[in-house]
Amino acid sequence: MKILQLAGIGLAILLTGCASTGPRLHEMETTIPTLSAEQGRVYFYRSSSFVGAAVQPSIRLDGAEVGKSQPGGFFYVDAKSGNHEAATATEVENKLTFVLDKGEVKYVRTKVTMGLMVGHVTPELVSPEEAKKEMVDLHYNGVPASK
Amino acid sequence: MLWLAATMLLLAGCAVSHTPTELTPLAITEHTKQQTLTNQLTFELGTGYSRTLKAGSQWISIGRVPQGEVYKPYKDVFTLEGANVHEAYLVVDTGRLIGFYLPVERGYSPLKQALPLPLQTQEPQN
Numbered sequence: 001m002k003i004l005q006l007a008g009i010g011l012a013i014l015l016t017g018c019a020s021t022g023p024r025l026h027e028m029e030t031t032i033p034t035l036s037a038e039q040g041r042v043y044f045y046r047s048s049s050f051v052g053a054a055v056q057p058s059i060r061l062d063g064a065e066v067g068k069s070q071p072g073g074f075f076y077v078d079a080k081s082g083n084h085e086a087a088t089a090t091e092v093e094n095k096l097t098f099v100l101d102k103g104e105v106k107y108v109r110t111k112v113t114m115g116l117m118v119g120h121v122t123p124e125l126v127s128p129e130e131a132k133k134e135m136v137d138l139h140y141n142g143v144p145a146s147k
Numbered sequence: 148m149l150w151l152a153a154t155m156l157l158l159a160g161c162a163v164s165h166t167p168t169e170l171t172p173l174a175i176t177e178h179t180k181q182q183t184l185t186n187q188l189t190f191e192l193g194t195g196y197s198r199t200l201k202a203g204s205q206w207i208s209i210g211r212v213p214q215g216e217v218y219k220p221y222k223d224v225f226t227l228e229g230a231n232v233h234e235a236y237l238v239v240d241t242g243r244l245i246g247f248y249l250p251v252e253r254g255y256s257p258l259k260q261a262l263p264l265p266l267q268t269q270e271p272q273n
Contacts, residue, residue, distance in 0.1 A: 083250070083251040084251075085251070094230075094231060094232075095231040095232070096226075096231065096232040096233075096234075097231070097232070097233050097234060097249070097251035097252065098224075098226075098233075098234040098251065099234060099250045099251060106224070122232065123232065124226065124228070124232050125224040125226050125232070125234060126224065127222075127223045127224050128222065128223075129222075129223075
């Protein structure tokens with residue numbers, strides 16, 4: 001019984017360590033800077049889930065690392081208008097291509113899918129309406145950066 | 148080793164096939180009319196994934212490719228998914244959805260079988 005309790009505590013610590021811990025979106029929304037007229041903004045987020053929680057690859061935008069895919073976390077990147085490629089890699093690389101217009105805000109959700117040895121993390125575009133609902137309680141896990 | 152490659156391919160899905168095409172853009176103004184899809188439409192992509200266009204979803208004509216008229220989702224997003232995910236717009240010819248325009252790749256990806264696309268014109272909204 002004691003072993004089970006210890007295992008439970010260990011698992012809880014492990015999973016807590018995997019999750020994002022920054023302020024929630026609704027707590028910091030007013031501090032997010034206004035988007036400049038020449039740029040667009042991309043929010044990256046991942047819903048809270050224990051499934052594949054330990055799989056936390058970097059997220060790259062046009063080849064440059066901009067943050068990490070962590071369960072329950074979000075961050076944003078301001079980027080020039082035009083064509084962009086977001087990518088994550090575990091045992092395979094998964095890419096998303098999209099267009100960003102001036103002043104436009106796009107939302108990219110990373111989701112864990114089944115892999116052979118390790119889960120795959122796939123970036124996908126999400127509608128603003130759906131993303132805003134899903135992001136409200138997520139924790140900020142990035143440092144704002146301009147591309 | 149072969150089974151490993153086959154499994155990886157299966158898990159990753161097939162790539163979205165497309166050929167180069169050229170978009171002739173249309174000026175989008177506040178007077179641009181939106182088109183509303185009157186019925187839900189679900190179809191299979193050639194990659195093993197499927198897509199559903201919701202009834203009531205709104206679309207704006209943004210130009211033409213040689214294959215047909217190009218419609219972009221209004222305040223929404225649409226993607227094709229295979230080994231990777233690509234933002235995509237609808238390509239419509241004589242009221243039928245015939246394929247997709249990939250704006251980043253500047254490519255045309257045909258639908259295996261064209262489908263009737265019931266779009267209804269709406270007055271502009273801001």
